[in-house]
Amino acid sequence: MESLFRLIVLTVVIVCASAYIPRFLRGRPKGGFLGAPALDHLNKEELVAVHNDLPDAQFFIQKLDHFDTQDTRTWKQRFFQSCATKSKVLFVMIGGEGTANPIWNVQGTWIEYAKNYGAVCLQLEHRYYGDSHPTLDTSLENIQYLSSEQALYDLATFIHAKKTEFGAEKVIIFGGSYPGSLAAWFRIKFPYLVDGAVSTSAPLLAQVNFKGYLEVVQNSLDTFKASGGSCNDAITAANVAIQNLLTTQAGRSQLKAMFRLCDDIDVNEKNDIANLFSTLAGNFEGVVQYNKDNRAFEGGAGTNITIDTVCGIMTNKALGDELHRYAQVNSLMLKTYSQNCTEFKYSKMIASLRDVAWSSEAAEGGRQWTYQTCTEFGWYQSSDSEAQPFKHTFPIDFWTQQCQDIFNIKFNSSFIARAVAHTNDGYGARNYTQDRVVFVNGDIDPWHYLGITKSLPQAQAILIPGTAHCANMYPAAEDDPAALVQARKTVGQLIAQWLQ
Ligand SMILES: *[C@@H]1O[C@H](CO)[C@@H](O)[C@H](O)[C@H]1NC(C)=O
Ligand SMILES: *[C@@H]1O[C@H](CO)[C@@H](O)[C@H](O)[C@H]1NC(C)=O
Ligand SMILES: *[C@@H]1O[C@H](CO)[C@@H](O)[C@H](O)[C@H]1NC(C)=O
Ligand SMILES: *[C@@H]1O[C@H](CO)[C@@H](O)[C@H](O)[C@H]1NC(C)=O
Numbered sequence: 001m002e003s004l005f006r007l008i009v010l011t012v013v014i015v016c017a018s019a020y021i022p023r024f025l026r027g028r029p030k031g032g033f034l035g036a037p038a039l040d041h042l043n044k045e046e047l048v049a050v051h052n053d054l055p056d057a058q059f060f061i062q063k064l065d066h067f068d069t070q071d072t073r074t075w076k077q078r079f080f081q082s083c084a085t086k087s088k089v090l091f092v093m094i095g096g097e098g099t100a101n102p103i104w105n106v107q108g109t110w111i112e113y114a115k116n117y118g119a120v121c122l123q124l125e126h127r128y129y130g131d132s133h134p135t136l137d138t139s140l141e142n143i144q145y146l147s148s149e150q151a152l153y154d155l156a157t158f159i160h161a162k163k164t165e166f167g168a169e170k171v172i173i174f175g176g177s178y179p180g181s182l183a184a185w186f187r188i189k190f191p192y193l194v195d196g197a198v199s200t201s202a203p204l205l206a207q208v209n210f211k212g213y214l215e216v217v218q219n220s221l222d223t224f225k226a227s228g229g230s231c232n233d234a235i236t237a238a239n240v241a242i243q244n245l246l247t248t249q250a251g252r253s254q255l256k257a258m259f260r261l262c263d264d265i266d267v268n269e270k271n272d273i274a275n276l277f278s279t280l281a282g283n284f285e286g287v288v289q290y291n292k293d294n295r296a297f298e299g300g301a302g303t304n305i306t307i308d309t310v311c312g313i314m315t316n317k318a319l320g321d322e323l324h325r326y327a328q329v330n331s332l333m334l335k336t337y338s339q340n341c342t343e344f345k346y347s348k349m350i351a352s353l354r355d356v357a358w359s360s361e362a363a364e365g366g367r368q369w370t371y372q373t374c375t376e377f378g379w380y381q382s383s384d385s386e387a388q389p390f391k392h393t394f395p396i397d398f399w400t401q402q403c404q405d406i407f408n409i410k411f412n413s414s415f416i417a418r419a420v421a422h423t424n425d426g427y428g429a430r431n432y433t434q435d436r437v438v439f440v441n442g443d444i445d446p447w448h449y450l451g452i453t454k455s456l457p458q459a460q461a462i463l464i465p466g467t468a469h470c471a472n473m474y475p476a477a478e479d480d481p482a483a484l485v486q487a488r489k490t491v492g493q494l495i496a497q498w499l500q
Pocket of ligand 1: 304305309
């Protein structure tokens with residue numbers, strides 16, 4: 001019995017150790033787009049108070065399939081309640097592509113807004129993420145109930161029930177990143193259930209080939225000014241050097257050592273090569289997307305690595321040529337995220353993402369989010385634009401192919417294109433006609449490229465210069481730029497109007 005137990009434990013350990021899900025996958029860092037708010041501005045007593053205040057998980061009985069009235073199967077959706085025990089005003093934080101973190105029930109800008117109205121704060125976890133498991137696993141047959149449309153219905157059912165329970169008269173919803181899109185879409189589909197929506201860093205245009213992502217990365221890296229020259233030029237030079245080294249065996253060995261690769265490079269494996277380039281670009285994408293925000297990235301690591309850090313390295317001639325500097329950025333990332341080597345084997349990544357068990361590393365969200373990109377949104381950050389520094393090393397086909405390799409042969413590029421068109425038809429993309437919504441974006445953040453950044457006749461948009469993904473949702477910090485402070489204030493004034 002004991003040896004069987006040990007065998008099971010050992011097997012689990014081996015499986016975990018060999019899983020390879022990129023740290024930054026399809027624009028999504030581990031944990032989801034919205035990291036936990038940073039608490040380093042708090043003193044010890046305040047920290048203890050925050051942790052003592054965290055609400056317990058509660059569960060809401062939810063339908064599995066909202067679009068089949070004959071299907072009566074249900075599951076338990078997790079949510080957290082805080083701020084007040086009763087109120088006529090409900091604030092709802094929409095969960096997204098990661099585990100709902102109860103720290104958001106006690107910290108963050110929406111909590112400050114809630115205090116003005118004595119609102120009840122509810123955070124609803126998204127189906128298939130965190131502990132909200134509608135099915136026994138995430139096999140293709142079971143994961144078919146994962147969609148934004150089902151999620152919006154979950155939200156409607158939940159809000160309807162909570163309004164009744166509390167006798168509430170007003171509801172304001174909040175969301176950042178993909179949940180920001182859900183907030184805007186919820187106002188379209190269920191206007192009678194909600195009095196206002198704060199939609200932050202929300203991509204509203206679904207798009208297969210999101211090549212604009214790296215264009216914004218280039219623009220954001222260009223904000224770095226130093227005597228050592230252009231950060232983007234140095235990145236391009238490094239990528240050219242890698243392309244040259246790949247052509248010889250000696251060069252490949254050199255790359256393996258410099259970039260501390262976990263495996264040998266097989267130059268015939270085109271997907272490995274694309275994955276290598278994309279992984280190294282990911283070192284910069286993640287930094288740009290979350291530059292200088294007040295999040296605790298993956299439990300605190302990496303918050304102090306900014307555009308200034310990585311571009312400081314890229315333009316520092318004392319560190320050797322551009323290739324060596326590029327390798328140094330990679331080493332910094334490995335160290336920061338406690339990885340001993342750089343994974344890039346395509347087959348290993350695909351095998352990890354094919355794991356359907358809730359206990360797998362893929363179930364952290366990488367598999368589910370990939371499924372949503374294949375069946376609804378696309379949003380593949382290819383290197384297909386001319387206006388970006390990473391050369392043409394991870395084209396769109398590299399991304400769409402993954403849908404077939406991970407899920408099903410039928411998820412080919414025409415399938416994805418139809419799915420994306422369906423999403424835009426269903427929600428109207430940027431042709432947004434609903435009112436009582438505010439769109440907030442940061443212009444450093446690549447995702448603003450797909451959002452609404454200019455005010456519409458009936459809905460205001462705020463584009464904050466110099467801030468990154470979801471910056472306005474995090475707790476305020478002393479060194480926040482004036483435009484960010486003003487954005488939080490403007491959103492607060494709109495909420496006040498909606499609650500009149
Ligand atoms: C970031 O902070 C960690 C821990 O405080 C420190 O060890 C590291 O040197 C810092 N990195 C940078 C680039 O400032
Ligand atoms: C990283 O660790 C794995 C096992 O934990 C080991 O097999 C591999 O050789 C290590 N790689 C490097 C570059 O140290
Ligand atoms: C995708 O698959 C469908 C059949 O499922 C096929 O008709 C179509 O030609 C394929 N498209 C591409 C681009 O391969
Ligand atoms: C939405 O607007 C875009 C242009 O921004 C246009 O191409 C598209 O056809 C519009 N969609 C609908 C459903 O009106």
